[in-house]
Amino acid sequence: FNNELQRSEKMEIISDLAASVAHEVRNPLQVTRGFLQLMNEQNSDNGKGYLKYALEELDRASEIITDFLTFAKPEFEQVSILNIIDEFRHIEGILNPMASLEGGRIYLNIPDGLRVQGNSSKFKQAFINMIKNSIEAFGPEREGEIRIWAYAENEQIVIHIQDNGEGMSASELSHLGEPYFSNKTKGTGLGMMVTFRIIEAMKGRISYTSAKGVGTEAVVRFPAAG
Ligand code: ADP
Ligand code: MG
Numbered sequence: 219f220n221n222e223l224q225r226s227e228k229m230e231i232i233s234d235l236a237a238s239v240a241h242e243v244r245n246p247l248q249v250t251r252g253f254l255q256l257m258n259e260q261n262s263d264n265g266k267g268y269l270k271y272a273l274e275e276l277d278r279a280s281e282i283i284t285d286f287l288t289f290a291k292p293e294f295e296q297v298s299i300l301n302i303i304d305e306f307r308h309i310e311g312i313l314n315p316m317a318s319l320e321g322g323r324i325y326l327n328i329p330d331g332l333r334v335q336g337n338s339s340k341f342k343q344a345f346i347n348m349i350k351n352s353i354e355a356f357g358p359e360r361e362g363e364i365r366i367w368a369y370a371e372n373e374q375i376v377i378h379i380q381d382n383g384e385g386m387s388a389s390e391l392s393h394l395g396e397p398y399f400s401n402k403t404k405g406t407g408l409g410m411m412v413t414f415r416i417i418e419a420m421k422g423r424i425s426y427t428s429a430k431g432v433g434t435e436a437v438v439r440f441p442a443a444g
Contacts, residue, residue: 232290235397239286242398242406246275246282278404284343285408292419294337299443302368302375303328305341309349317353322362324349332368332375335443336420344416347409348379348436354402355383355434373442380435386428394426 253268253275310324317324334341349364356362360382368377386394393399395414400407417424421441428434 235286235289238398239282243279243282246279250275250279278406282406282408285347285406285412288340288343288412289408289415292340292415294340294419296337297335298338299333300336300338300341301330302332302334302341302377303330305338306345306366306368309342309345313346313349313353316350317362317364320353320356320362322353322356322364324364324366327365327367328377329369332370333443334375334420334422334440336440340416341420344413345377345379347413351409352379352381352383352434355381355385357384357431370442374439375442377438377440378435379438380433382433385430385432385434386426387430391426391428 250272253272257268257272306326306328310326314324349366352364353362363382365380366378368375370376390401395410396407397411398407399410414424417438417440422438424436424438426434426436
């Protein structure tokens, strides 16, 4: 009985969210459609500029859909033992170009052999969302630094993600992870919701501390595997 109740509550949340996501996804798709139509009508050199926006909007739409699907279906089909340094090397490879474009760097300090159980692509998605936020928080006044380190403690794997970006107020911090909470003009407000959900599905815990103008630190704990 209890299980059924939980399930129907879950279905309700998911379908509510489906409706609002569909609404959100329509906006970038309509913008894209408008640009493509303009290109078609004008057939001028401006086409290249419009194409750039069109592609950005399409990427945004697919990001929203990916995030939503992960939220709706966080149970993992393919679970294995992950050596987290392998995962973070991959993440670093993906995000370092973005970090240097924004005038910063990622510093990775993780020993070999810290293992957790989970799905590799979901694990990466959770941390990419977090580290992207750190990059997007880089301020203009100093070089952006993101420090990532990890260790084993009491049969847990502890991962720290620390940045020296703009930080969050206590009130911002309290809304972190709520759907559509975003302070960015082009934000989706779905990134942290998805990250929290993935970490929860991996039986992990996450906590954030932050100070405006100083930076933000996230601490994630997973049960150690093997
Ligand atoms: P989005 O990035 O699309 O805005 P997120 O769920 O990823 O949505 O993040 C929600 C909000 O939390 C961000 O808009 C930002 O204001 C704040 N935030 C998250 N991480 C950080 C961080 N490391 N530094 C400063 N602000 C952050
Ligand atoms: Mg984000």
